[in-house]
Amino acid sequence: xxxxxxxxxxxxxxxxxxxxxxxxxxxxxxxxxxxxxxxxxxxxxxxxxxxxxxxxxxxxxxxxxxxxxxxxxxxxxxxxxxxxxxxxxxxxxxxxxxxxxxxxxxxxxxxxxxxxxxxxxxxxxxxxxxxxxxxxxxxxxxxxxxxxxxxxxxxxxxxxxxxxxxxxxxxxxxxxxxxxxxxxxxxxxxxxxxxxxxxxxxxxxxxxxxxxxxxxxxxxxxxxxxxxxxxxxxxxxxxxxxxxxxxxxxxxxxxxxxxxxxxxxxxxxxxxxxxxxxxxxxxxxxxxxxxxxxxxxxxxxxxxxxxxxxxxxxxxxxxxxxxxxxxxxxxxxxxxxxxxxxxxxxxxxxxxxxxxxxxxxxxxxxxxxxxxxxxxxxxxxxxxxxxxxxxxxxxxxxxxxxxxxxxxxxxxxxxxxxxxxxxxxxxxxxxxxxxxxxxxxxxxxxxxxxxxxxxxxxxxxxxxxxxxxxxxxxxxxxxxxxxxxxxxxxxxxxxxxxxxxxxxxxxxxxxxxxxxxxxxxxxxxxxxxxxxxxxxxxxxxxxxxxxxxxxxxxxxxxxxxxxxxxxxxxxxxxxxxxxxxxxxxxxxxxxxxxxxxxxxxxxx
Amino acid sequence: xxxxxxxxxxxxxxxxxxxxxxxxxxxxxxxxxxxxxxxxxxxxxxxxxxxxxxxxxxxxxxxxxxxxxxxxxxxxxxxxxxxxxxxxxxxxxxxxxxxxxxxxxxxxxxxxxxxxxxxxxxxxxxxxxxxxxxxxxxxxxxxxxxxxxxxxxxxxxxxxxxxxxxx
Ligand SMILES: Cc1cc2nc3c(=O)[nH]c(=O)nc-3n(C[C@H](O)[C@H](O)[C@H](O)COP(=O)(O)O)c2cc1C
Ligand code: FES
Numbered sequence: 001x002x003x004x005x006x007x008x009x010x011x012x013x014x015x016x017x018x019x020x021x022x023x024x025x026x027x028x029x030x031x032x033x034x035x036x037x038x039x040x041x042x043x044x045x046x047x048x049x050x051x052x053x054x055x056x057x058x059x060x061x062x063x064x065x066x067x068x069x070x071x072x073x074x075x076x077x078x079x080x081x082x083x084x085x086x087x088x089x090x091x092x093x094x095x096x097x098x099x100x101x102x103x104x105x106x107x108x109x110x111x112x113x114x115x116x117x118x119x120x121x122x123x124x125x126x127x128x129x130x131x132x133x134x135x136x137x138x139x140x141x142x143x144x145x146x147x148x149x150x151x152x153x154x155x156x157x158x159x160x161x162x163x164x165x166x167x168x169x170x171x172x173x174x175x176x177x178x179x180x181x182x183x184x185x186x187x188x189x190x191x192x193x194x195x196x197x198x199x200x201x202x203x204x205x206x207x208x209x210x211x212x213x214x215x216x217x218x219x220x221x222x223x224x225x226x227x228x229x230x231x232x233x234x235x236x237x238x239x240x241x242x243x244x245x246x247x248x249x250x251x252x253x254x255x256x257x258x259x260x261x262x263x264x265x266x267x268x269x270x271x272x273x274x275x276x277x278x279x280x281x282x283x284x285x286x287x288x289x290x291x292x293x294x295x296x297x298x299x300x301x302x303x304x305x306x307x308x309x310x311x312x313x314x315x316x317x318x319x320x321x322x323x324x325x326x327x328x329x330x331x332x333x334x335x336x337x338x339x340x341x342x343x344x345x346x347x348x349x350x351x352x353x354x355x356x357x358x359x360x361x362x363x364x365x366x367x368x369x370x371x372x373x374x375x376x377x378x379x380x381x382x383x384x385x386x387x388x389x390x391x392x393x394x395x396x397x398x399x400x401x402x403x404x405x406x407x408x409x410x411x412x413x414x415x416x417x418x419x420x421x422x423x424x425x426x427x428x429x430x431x432x433x434x435x436x437x438x439x440x441x442x443x444x445x446x447x448x449x450x451x452x453x454x455x456x457x458x459x460x461x462x463x464x465x466x467x468x469x470x471x472x473x474x475x476x477x478x479x480x481x482x483x484x485x486x487x488x489x490x491x492x493x494x495x496x497x498x499x500x501x502x503x504x505x506x507x508x509x510x511x512x513x514x515x516x517x518x519x520x521x522x523x524x525x526x527x528x529x530x531x532x533x534x535x536x537x538x539x540x541x542x543x544x545x546x547x548x549x550x551x552x553x554x555x556x557x558x559x560x561x562x563x564x565x566x567x568x569x570x571x572x573x574x575x576x577x578x579x580x581x582x583x584x585x586x587x588x589x590x591x592x593x594x595x596x597x598x599x600x601x602x603x604x
Numbered sequence: 605x606x607x608x609x610x611x612x613x614x615x616x617x618x619x620x621x622x623x624x625x626x627x628x629x630x631x632x633x634x635x636x637x638x639x640x641x642x643x644x645x646x647x648x649x650x651x652x653x654x655x656x657x658x659x660x661x662x663x664x665x666x667x668x669x670x671x672x673x674x675x676x677x678x679x680x681x682x683x684x685x686x687x688x689x690x691x692x693x694x695x696x697x698x699x700x701x702x703x704x705x706x707x708x709x710x711x712x713x714x715x716x717x718x719x720x721x722x723x724x725x726x727x728x729x730x731x732x733x734x735x736x737x738x739x740x741x742x743x744x745x746x747x748x749x750x751x752x753x754x755x756x757x758x759x760x761x762x763x764x765x766x767x768x769x770x771x
Contacts, residue, residue, distance in 0.1 A: 018731045022738065022745035059734030207690030207728035245674045246730050248743075284637055286672025289728070303629035305671035362733060364692040370734035402691070438691050452694055456728065462671075567704065567751050589700045591751055 006039060006090045010049055013066040015131065017055030017214060018249055020062035024078055028063050031082035039086070054218015056131040057372040058118050061101065066113065073113045074099035104368070105390070118369045121388050123350065125358045126174075126334045127374045130218035135253045138260040141221040147266060149337035153229050154274050157340075162233040163189060166336065169344035170356035175201050175292075175329030176405070176433045177509075178355070178422040184326060188316040189234040191324040198227050198239040199301070199320065199327040202250065203285050205292035206405030207456065209436030211360040211372055212330040216243065216250035219334065220257035224280060226333035228266060229340060230326060231278040239280040240320075242297055245287040254282055289406070289460035290510055294327045296462070307462045308508035329434065331360055351377035355421035359435055365402075366441040368393045382416040385439055395599065396441040400524070404433030406453045406460075407513035409520025410446065429520040431513070443593065445542035446525040447532050451479040453517035461510065468511025471502035475518055485545045487533035492522060541603030544588040548604040551592075553578045555600035562592035562601060611642045618650040622657050629658055632668055636675055644684065645676040673727075681716045681723035683761045686740040689713075690729030693737040701737060702726070704751050708758060721762065 014020075014029045032050040056064045061075040067089065074085065077099060088094050100109040101116050110116050133140040141147070153162050167182025188196060200223060204212040215223065227239045243251050258280055261267045269277045283301050290296050291306035298320050300306035319325025335357060339347045348356045355377040361384060364370045368390030375384060381401060385391065392398045400410040403420075409430030411418070418424050422432050440449065458472040475498055478491050499515030506512045522529065531537050538546035551562075551571075558576040570586040573579030581592070581601075593601045611617050621638055625631040635654055639646050646669055655665040669675050685705065689698045702724075706712055709722050716723035732738045735747035739757065746757060 018745070019734050019747075022732050022735050022747045059732070062734075204731075205728075208692040208733055209729070210731035210733060213731040246727060284634070285674075286633055286636075287674035287727070288672050300633065301630060303632040303668070305668050307671075364733040364736070365695055370692075406691070436691070438695065440695060444695050449695070452691070565750075565752065567707075587703070589703065589751070590697070591700070594697075 006036075006086075008049075009069060010090060011068040012050045012090075013053045013064075013068065013131070014050060015054070015056045015062055015064040015066075016052045016249075017059065017062075017131075017217060018210070018247075019055065019059030020064060021249070023062050023076075025063035027079040028065065028077050028082060031079040032065075032086075035082050035086050051134050052136065053133060054130045054135050055214040055372060056113075057122075057127070057214075058116075058369055059372075060370045071113065072111045073101065073116075075101050118371070118373075118388055118390070121383060122374050123358050123376050124374050125338055125347075125350070126215065126331050126360050127219075127372065128338070129222060130214055133219070135218050135220055136256050138221060138257070138264060141219075145341065146221055146337075147225055149340035150225050150228055150232075150266065151272060153232055153340050154272050154276065159189070159233045159235065162229060162340065165344045166233075166339055167344075169339045169347040170351075171332065171335055171339060171347065172355060172422060173329055174331035174335070174359065174434065176431065178432060181328060181332055184314075184316050184328070185230060185234055187314065188324045188326045191317055193324050194235065195238065195323055196234055196236040197320045197323055197325040198230055198234075198236045199294075199298070199325060200227060200239070200241040200333055201292065201294065201297060201327055201329045202241055202243045202247070203292040203297060204244050204247075204330075204434065205289040205460075206434050206436045207289075208364055208438050209362040209405065209434055211362050211435050213244070213247050213250055214372055215330050215334050215360075216241075216247065217253045220250075220254045221261065222334045222337060223254075223330060224257055224261050224267070226328075226336035227280060228271065228276075228278055229336055230328075230333075232276050234324075234326060236326070237277055237279075239278065240283050240301055241280060242283045242285060242291075242301060245285045251282060251284065258282070288462075289456075290462050290508075293508055293510060295508070297327070298325065305462075307464050308510070310507055331435070352419065352421045354423050359420070359432070361435045361437045363389045363437045363439065365437075365439040366392050366396065366444065367439040377421045378419040380417050380419055381411065384420070384437065385416070389439070392439065392441045396443060398439070399442050399444060400440045400446065402430075402438040402440065402449070402517075403436065404431035404516070405436050406456050407431075407510065407516050408433045408436070409516045410440070410449070410524060411520075412524040429523055430516065443540055443542070443590070445483075445538055445540040446521045446528050447479065447538075448483055448540075448542050450518045450521045451476065451483055454479055454514070457510065457514045461514070465505075465507035465511060467502045467505040468507065468514060471498050471506075471511070472514055474498050475515065479518070482529065482532050483538075483543045483546075485532070485536045485543070487529075489533060491533065492526070492529055495519075496522060537604075539603065541588070541590065541593070547588045548583065549581055549586060549588060549590075549593065549601055550604055551579050551581055552600045552602050555598050557598055557600075559597065561595050561597065565591050565595045567591060613643060613647050613649075615649065615653070617642075618647070618653050622650070622653055625657075627657050627659065629660065632658060632665065633672070636669060636672075640675060644680045645678060648677070676725075679716070679720075680725075681720050683722050683741060685722060685724045685758075686730075687713075687724065687726050688728070688730050688732075688736070688738040688740070689726040690733065690736075692729070692733035696736040698726075698737040700751065701739070701749060701754055704754055705758075708755065722758070 065074045065077045171181045172178040296306035296308040315325045360374045402410045463469045541547045556578045563571045570582045655662040713726045739746045739749045
């Protein structure tokens with residue numbers, strides 16, 4: 001075969017975030033490297049041209065291969081496609097249509113990432129480097145302006161000026177509470193005690209969110225840089241990054257980043273030749289949700305069970321080992337270098353009156369393009385879910401979006417045009433949380449979802465205070481009864497009463513917000529609860545005892561797909577004849593509903 | 605990527621591992637993590653040794669070990685099915701997979717089969733929500749697992765084949 005030489009300037013970025021690894025990203029990378037090494041005329045080392053990056057955001061379409069400088073993005077690439085990519089695209093200069101992103105609304109194939117709606121409407125500040133650089137390369141980070149903020153802070157600014165700049169930017173903590181970051185730093189700096197500590201909260205306990213993970217594994221140096229700048233501002237000597245137990249990749253990449261930063265003099269003694277001594281170590285979490293709460297997290301670092309304590313004194317005054325401690329979320333840290341380099345005014349020009357900058361959301365669930373989305377504060381839910389996320393797939397109907405993690409709330413369709421910021425979400429009975437957004441369609445049962453969160457929180461309640469421990473247990477008992485078809489008319493008032501008590505009387509944020517999922521679904525989806533209780537019917541067809549599935553004789557085209565996939569062989573029917581579900585054998589697993597291409601399996 | 609080889613459960617091995625850390629309380633959890641990596645659970649004699657090393661009462665070490673979900677006090681099966689039941693996986697059908705595993709292997713979350721071949725553990729979000737529902741076996745993540753795919757995965761592991769192919 002006549003080969004054309006591959007342009008030596010070509011760079012091939014392979015996404016190796018957790019999602020893409022699960023879909024075979026590492027195999028694609030290995031195939032690319034060995035494929036390129038076999039091309040004799042390649043002047044560059046294959047490992048220099050096929051590069052690892054962090055998450056590209058659009059995980060469901062992964063693994064991603066992005067070819068620069070042409071800027072071609074291929075999706076759903078498998079190792080077996082690599083030979084063709086090298087021959088046709090790298091050598092032949094032609095596109096492989098089947099690997100391009102397909103816009104199902106516009107019905108076209110798109111090669112350039114920026115033309116995909118999912119990316120076009122985003123505004124990247126926190127995710128500025130994620131997916132663009134090799135997270136293991138300090139050089140690549142520096143080529144994109146990394147550690148310039150640190151240099152600027154140390155050389156041109158006093159510690160007070162750094163704090164003032166952060167305060168003026170209006171940055172609020174991205175871990176959920178939305179506390180003004182500058183104010184937190186100031187109160188720590190104002191104490192007389194030392195040593196002082198800095199902690200990065202990378203516990204990301206919200207089940208269904210992965211934005212902090214993408215930053216830890218995709219751009220670890222930005223986190224380090226933010227922490228070092230804070231160390232200078234408040235005079236801290238040691239820092240800790242607390243990483244969620246499940247995040248193997250994040251730990252590995254952070255470890256490498258810390259080692260490299262030490263070798264270049266960004267960590268250690270006399271940082272950048274100034275009299276600043278600061279070092280960072282990684283602490284791995286133990287898989288307890290409550291440890292995301294800051295006082296519990298600090299106890300966990302100390303080697304104790306992670307039980308929270310009452311916060312009449314803030315960690316900024318008495319934190320780790322009783323010393324002043326600044327604790328911020330991953331995304332908060334990543335914003336710091338940007339504020340220092342570009343200034344507070346530039347940062348504050350994005351966002352709403354009360355919430356400045358951008359926020360990263362992990363938009364998942366029943367949405368076409370699941371993935372990470374960064375938008376200015378104040379963007380509407382509709383824009384995020386429909387314009388960027390592509391809406392609900394499979395012609396189903398949008399029902400609600402759950403924000404704020406397990407103790408957040410569900411927002412119905414009527415709330416879609418609300419601009420999202422810390423305060424608007426709270427008014428709607430939910431919260432910002434750390435940025436999880438779970439889209440639900442008409443096949444999601446709101447009672448069951450409330451039961452799911454309550455069950456999760458009941459398992460995570462540390463048990464120290466009674467309202468949270470017992471309240472959750474009672475809520476769970478009532479909700480479980482309702483899901484099993486044994487609910488009573490008085491149950492709804494009872495749920496509200498328990499929830500209210502928990503909100504008022506619990507010790508920490510977990511208990512105070514734990515009834516949110518129940519209260520918010522009761523507020524917006526009361527009819528669905530009533531259907532479970534009085535009609536003994538689950539409208540979404542999820543709760544097995546209250547569900548009956550049937551096949552619509554008009555819609556069914558007799559394709560036998562459901563017959564094939566039914567785990568209990570409850571469906572009978574011949575090709576091109578209407579199929580029938582045997583009620584006795586059916587276990588309501590819903591496999592047939594999701595398999596049917598005609599949407600012919602319905603809930604009675 | 606395979607899990608680290610299991611070490612012998614002997615006092616010498618425990619001793620070597622634990623002595624690798626200074627006797628400061630903040631190393632209790634890192635030591636437990638390493639024990640878990642080596643044995644997949646926390647053997648009681650090792651915990652007793654750990655309490656001695658830290659000069660704290662055994663009850664305190666026990667309290668920490670039972671507080672964190674990552675640690676188990678009972679041995680796991682040869683193959684540990686780690687099923688994600690995070691929110692996204694939940695609404696995309698992880699409950700159905702839990703039921704299917706029960707029908708196939710007769711175990712519920714936290715349990716091990718009688719022949720010690722399989723155990724089932726549920727976790728809350730592994731950060732691969734876009735690929736829900738997700739299942740991890742031996743550090744390999746299986747994406748968008750259906751009931752049929754689950755059966756294949758169980759069969760592969762039953763025979764002891766490594767399931768390195770991806771879908
Ligand atoms: C139950 C509970 C769980 C929490 N989980 C997390 C978490 O996983 N990650 C996080 O950054 N903050 C979490 N927080 C918030 C932290 O307590 C704390 O406010 C945050 O780390 C402060 O950083 P920030 O000001 O940068 O947001 C949680 C709070 C509560 C009450
Ligand atoms: S909820 Fe299962 S991977 Fe996130």
